[in-house]
Amino acid sequence: MHSELWIEEKFQDFLSLKIKVEKVLFSGKSDFQTVDVVETRGHGKMLLNDGLIMVTERDEFAYHDMIAHVPLFVHPNPKNVLIIGGGDGGTAREVLRHSGVEKCTMVEIDAMVVKACREHIPQTSCEFDNPRLNLLIADGVKFVKETNEKFDVVIIDSTDPIGPAAPLFGPEFYQDVFNCMADDGVVVSQGESSWYAMDIQQSLLHVLNSVFPQCFLYNFSNLTYPGGLWSFTFASKKYHPLQDFNRSRVHNSGLEFDYYNCAVHKAAFSLPNFARKGLEGLIANG
Incomplete structure (x- = not known):
């Protein structure tokens, strides 16, 4: 059964990118920002800082x-x-x-x-x-x-x-x-x-x-x-x-x-x- 979780990065106030998430691997809040690592359907593992995509394995x-x-x-x-x-x-x-x-x-x-x-x-x-x-x-x-x-x-x-x-x-x-x-x-x-x-x-x-x-x-x-x-x-x-x-x-x-x-x-x-x-x-x- 596939996850129904999606992650949505909103950019400025008029644009967003939505990606299917299979599993949350890590989620934390440091002294500086939130840090998340998720496994996605089409882009492999992904790092997000404060909800913004930093890295995906695919690109x-x-x-x-x-x-x-x-x-x-x-x-x-x-x-x-x-x-x-x-x-x-x-x-x-x-x-x-x-x-x-x-x-x-x-x-x-x-x-x-x-x-x-x-x-x-x-x-x-x-x-x-x-x-x-x-x-x-x-x-x-x-x-x-x-x-x-x-x-x-x-x-x-x-x-x-x-x-x-x-x-x-x-x-x-x-x-x-x-x-x-x-x-x-x-x-x-x-x-x-x-x-x-x-x-x-x-x-x-x-x-x-x-x-x-x-x-x-x-x-x-x-x-x-x-x-x-x-x-x-x-x-x-x-x-x-x-x-x-x-x-x-x-x-x-x-x-x-x-x-x-x-x-x-x-x-x-x-x-x-x-x-x-x-x-x-x-x-x-x-």
């Missing part, structure tokens, strides 16, 4: 491929990587596939997210015990302000700019990120939707442009984020995401991907006209 590779491999194949020799957020573990999993990465520090504020994913979504959390991963349960905003380390690549794997993630979209945070980056460092951030949150994209890109010499936006497609078309921001002290992209490094890595490839890397920075117009003057590729 998580699209997000994690594009947030990790784009910066790691642009930077010529990334050895020290910092992830802010990313409690499901998928970004760390992809970063650690790069043999040249000597250390990956992951700073996640919510221990409950890590615990729930470790127990119920091994597909993304499978590298939490990797000796090259330094997993810290701490405030990423505080970490980048106080660290003395220098990172080659910084990945901001955050939720929407509400609740504990709100400071991750502000100017003070990105100045601290800039300060803890190597002289040729690259930072990539979860960049919202051009369809539904261009105001947030504009705000984030204003902040990045005030700190970094060049800023870009790139897109990927997925099943479960509102609108399907979603974005990341790319900012760098030195490197251009296309001009400094060496395709041979992808081939020579021997890695196989479910979403990412050289053609997708290049095409992701080719924005549709409505996004180019809306973000005019804010992106170097506009």
Whole structure:
């Protein structure tokens, strides 16, 4: 007998996504948010924070491929990587596939997210015990302000700019990120939707442009984020995401991907006209 339980994510005040749930695997409330892991009919296991879909087993590779491999194949020799957020573990999993990465520090504020994913979504959390991963349960905003380390690549794997993630979209945070980056460092951030949150994209890109010499936006497609078309921001002290992209490094890595490839890397920075117009003057590729 199938469950009659459905989960409905409401987005703004005019849109929702409804998915059939077979079983609730975990449900809790941390100091920061509600955390749920459910088994769904068509998308496998799913993580929700405050009722918003973060990860599903069926399409998580699209997000994690594009947030990790784009910066790691642009930077010529990334050895020290910092992830802010990313409690499901998928970004760390992809970063650690790069043999040249000597250390990956992951700073996640919510221990409950890590615990729930470790127990119920091994597909993304499978590298939490990797000796090259330094997993810290701490405030990423505080970490980048106080660290003395220098990172080659910084990945901001955050939720929407509400609740504990709100400071991750502000100017003070990105100045601290800039300060803890190597002289040729690259930072990539979860960049919202051009369809539904261009105001947030504009705000984030204003902040990045005030700190970094060049800023870009790139897109990927997925099943479960509102609108399907979603974005990341790319900012760098030195490197251009296309001009400094060496395709041979992808081939020579021997890695196989479910979403990412050289053609997708290049095409992701080719924005549709409505996004180019809306973000005019804010992106170097506009």
